[in-house]
Amino acid sequence: MKLKCKDVIYDLSKLTEEARTKQFAIWHQMNKKEKLEIFCCCNEMANIYPPMHVRYLSQTDKYIIANHSLKQEDDRELHDSSCPYNITYRKTIKNIGINYDEEKDMFSVNLSTQRDRDTSISESGTTSSGYRTGSGAKRNLPLNEPVNRLYYLFLTMLEYRRVEVYHPGGSRNLKGRIWNAAEHVQVNRKLLKDMLYIAGTDERKINKKIQLVVGWGNKGTHEPYPDKERSHLMRIPLLALDKTDHLSLEVTVSKAVYDKGILFDHLDVETGYWLIWKEAKSPGDWPKEKEIVFVPADEKTGIPVESGLELKMLAHLVQKQKSFKKPLTQNVIELDLDLRPDMVVYGENDKIAIIEVAGFEEDAYREKLESKRKKYLEKGYQYLQWEGKESLEDWNELNNL
Numbered sequence: 001m002k003l004k005c006k007d008v009i010y011d012l013s014k015l016t017e018e019a020r021t022k023q024f025a026i027w028h029q030m031n032k033k034e035k036l037e038i039f040c041c042c043n044e045m046a047n048i049y050p051p052m053h054v055r056y057l058s059q060t061d062k063y064i065i066a067n068h069s070l071k072q073e074d075d076r077e078l079h080d081s082s083c084p085y086n087i088t089y090r091k092t093i094k095n096i097g098i099n100y101d102e103e104k105d106m107f108s109v110n111l112s113t114q115r116d117r118d119t120s121i122s123e124s125g126t127t128s129s130g131y132r133t134g135s136g137a138k139r140n141l142p143l144n145e146p147v148n149r150l151y152y153l154f155l156t157m158l159e160y161r162r163v164e165v166y167h168p169g170g171s172r173n174l175k176g177r178i179w180n181a182a183e184h185v186q187v188n189r190k191l192l193k194d195m196l197y198i199a200g201t202d203e204r205k206i207n208k209k210i211q212l213v214v215g216w217g218n219k220g221t222h223e224p225y226p227d228k229e230r231s232h233l234m235r236i237p238l239l240a241l242d243k244t245d246h247l248s249l250e251v252t253v254s255k256a257v258y259d260k261g262i263l264f265d266h267l268d269v270e271t272g273y274w275l276i277w278k279e280a281k282s283p284g285d286w287p288k289e290k291e292i293v294f295v296p297a298d299e300k301t302g303i304p305v306e307s308g309l310e311l312k313m314l315a316h317l318v319q320k321q322k323s324f325k326k327p328l329t330q331n332v333i334e335l336d337l338d339l340r341p342d343m344v345v346y347g348e349n350d351k352i353a354i355i356e357v358a359g360f361e362e363d364a365y366r367e368k369l370e371s372k373r374k375k376y377l378e379k380g381y382q383y384l385q386w387e388g389k390e391s392l393e394d395w396n397e398l399n400n401l
C-alpha cells in the first residue's frame with residue numbers, strides 16, 4: 001500500500017520490513033510533538049485521501065498503520081473498494097472465505113480439497129455468492145468449493161497490487177505484482193509465495209512444494225487439448241506471464257478436473273490467466289493437479305474482464321490513454337454506489353465517469369441498468385452506456401473525458 005505524509009508518497013510494498021518499522025517509529029514519534037497527518041493513497045485517482053495513523057502495539061512491540069478514527073464509519077468508506085482498510089471490502093472477502101489480518105498485512109484462506117473439514121473451513125463462508133458473468137446471469141459459486149475460493153483469492157491478489165487500475169504509461173509488471181501479493185497471502189497456513197510458480201520463470205523451480213501454478217493463456221493460439229495417448233488427460237499450454245507469446249510449459253490435468261473447473265468458455269474472451277491448484281495426498285508426495293480456473297483478462301494490461309465487449313471497451317480506453325479502473329470483487333464503495341459499475345474512468349479536472357457495457361436485451365437486465373443510470377446521475381457522475389454497436393472511435397463523449 002501507498003501512504004502520503006507531508007506530500008511525500010511512501011510505497012510500503014517497496015520497503016523492507018526493517019525500513020517500514022523504522023519509518024513507522026519516526027512517524028509515531030513525530031505525532032507526539034505535532035499532529036501528523038498520514039493518508040492512504042488507495043483512492044488517489046479520485047483525489048480522495050483517507051486519514052490514517054500509526055499505532056504502537058506494546059504487547060508485540062510493533063507499529064501498525066490504522067484507520068484514523070475507527071468510530072467514524074464514514075472515514076472507512078473513503079477507502080477504495082479494494083483497499084483492505086475499506087470495511088465493506090473486508091466483509092465481502094471474509095464472506096468468500098478470505099480473512100485479512102491488518103497487523104500482519106496478510107490474507108489467509110483455506111484451499112484444501114481434502115474433506116477433512118478442519119475448523120477454518122467451517123468458520124469461513126459456506127454460503128454461496130452470486131457472481132455476475134458476461135452472460136448477464138448470476139453464476140452461483142458455492143463458497144465451500146475450493147475452486148471458487150481460488151478464483152476469488154486470485155482476484156483479491158490482483159486488487160491488492162492494484163492490477164485493476166490502469167494509468168497511461170505505467171508499467172504493468174504482472175509477474176512482479178502477483179509475486180509480491182503472494183508474500184501477503186497464507187494458504188492452508190503456509191505462505192503462498194513458497195508454493196507459487198509463475199510461468200516464465202525457471203522451470204527447475206517447480207518442486208514438490210509448488211501447489212499453485214499461474215500462467216498466461218490464449219485459447220485462440222494455444223488451446224487446451226486432450227493428450228493423444230491418454231485420453232483421460234488434458235494438456236494446458238501456459239504462456240509466460242510477462243511475455244505472452246512465449247510458451248513456457250504445458251501442464252497435464254485429468255479431464256475430470258478440467259471439466260469441473262471454472263473456465264468461462266461461454267465468453268468470447270480468449271486470453272487470460274490459468275490457475276492450477278495442486279495437492280499432495282500425503283506429505284512428501286508430489287502434489288497432483290486438483291483444480292483449474294481460467295480468469296478471462298485483457299492481454300496488454302492483465303486486467304480481468306467479464307465479456308468480449310468489456311474487453312473491447314478496455315482496449316479502447318487504453319488506446320485513448322485514459323486512467324481507469326475495472327472493479328473486480330466489490331462495488332465502487334468510495335463513490336457511495338451500491339452497484340458495481342463495469343468501469344470507472346477518471347477524466348480531466350477530477351471528472352468521474354461510470355461506464356456500463358450493456359450487451360443484453362432482456363427486460364430485467366434493462367430495468368436494472370436504468371436504475372443504475374439514475375443512481376449514478378443523482379450522485380453527479382457522468383454515465384456512459386455502451387451497447388456494443390456504436391463505434392467507440394466516433395464516441396466523442398467518451399473520448400473527450
Ligand SMILES: [Zn+2]
Nearest residue numbers: 040042079083
Ligand atoms: Zn485505503
